[in-house]
Amino acid sequence: MADAAYGLWPLVVLNTLLFIAFAASFFHPKSKRDWRAMGAYSAFLVALFTEMYGIPLTVYLLGSWLGSRFPLLQDTHAGGHLWNDLTGWSGDPHLSPFHLVSYAAIGCGFWLIATAWKTLHAAAQRDELATTGAYAWVRHPQYDGFLLIMIGFLLQWPTIPTLLMFPVLLHVYARLARSEEREVAQRFGEQWTAYAADTPAFWPRRPRHPADRRTPRAPARR
Template sequence: MADATYGLWPLVVLNTLLFIVFAASFFHPKTQRDWRAMGAYSAFLVALFTEMYGIPLTDYLLGSWLGPRFPLLKDTHAGGHLWNDVTGWSGDPHLSPFHLASYVAIGTGFWSSPAATPCAPSRERRSPECCRSTPPQAKSGTTAGTETSLR
């Protein structure tokens, strides 16, 4: 590896075990369903930390296919920005149009999440005025499995 930011497999193992033990200290699986949920969480952590410290999945899957065509595709952080290599962007990968568009998309998501919160159902309040659209049952004339005639 040309860059010290990838290939840190002991860090992958350490972080994965640390997070699994931390979760297991609060969530004590008892049933088969609990163990399945804990296994899914553990698999997510393995994938997350492998992507962060081991090798990015896109580099792993596309590296042998795109490697001869794009010499900049290396096992470095800058080499992981595939769109820059494909389009020929030669500047800082974090200032490319693709990265800037992703910043805007992330900011839009942060902005829209609290904006949608008043319409989310809650146990305390269920008022129809907080919803912006009419439910499909009211439009079709059916409610709770019973049909009414529209005359």
């Protein structure tokens, strides 16, 4: 192989386990639904690191097709930074705009998972519905955190398998969210209905001030 950075299967295993353990320490999976969310994230990491350090399948597939037009697209470790190659970035790939944004997205993703878990855990201890912190902006901040991490890795090291997996994982998380909401709705009833009507599921929106959450006035009597 042209680059010794590939075929490093111990690094594939090490990085995969490291990021899975790191996410689990923030997410604290307990229920079957939690483990399914972790499983989807883990599958993404396996596909990612297999190409990053194992077999550069995407580079092989695209190299013969785009190689003449994009000479940097070759079976080397640097060739895996596809966005840099396709846009002509010639500097250090780890300092490209794509990488810098990816670092921010991954960091924000882990932060969101951690801070949302703290809010959720505190609410569970009081047997209350979590509606503060990140949950005031969006109903499923932890799933958003996982998606941010995946988007960060796609900006950093896109591959054909992970690009194909991402919309599938969006569907998986949407299904898990709907299942979770059905259970929470049964438990909290009207409180959940009011919260869900005012808070988006995945796309965050600035929470309204309590004074703006006015109930409609009754019609004036004649």
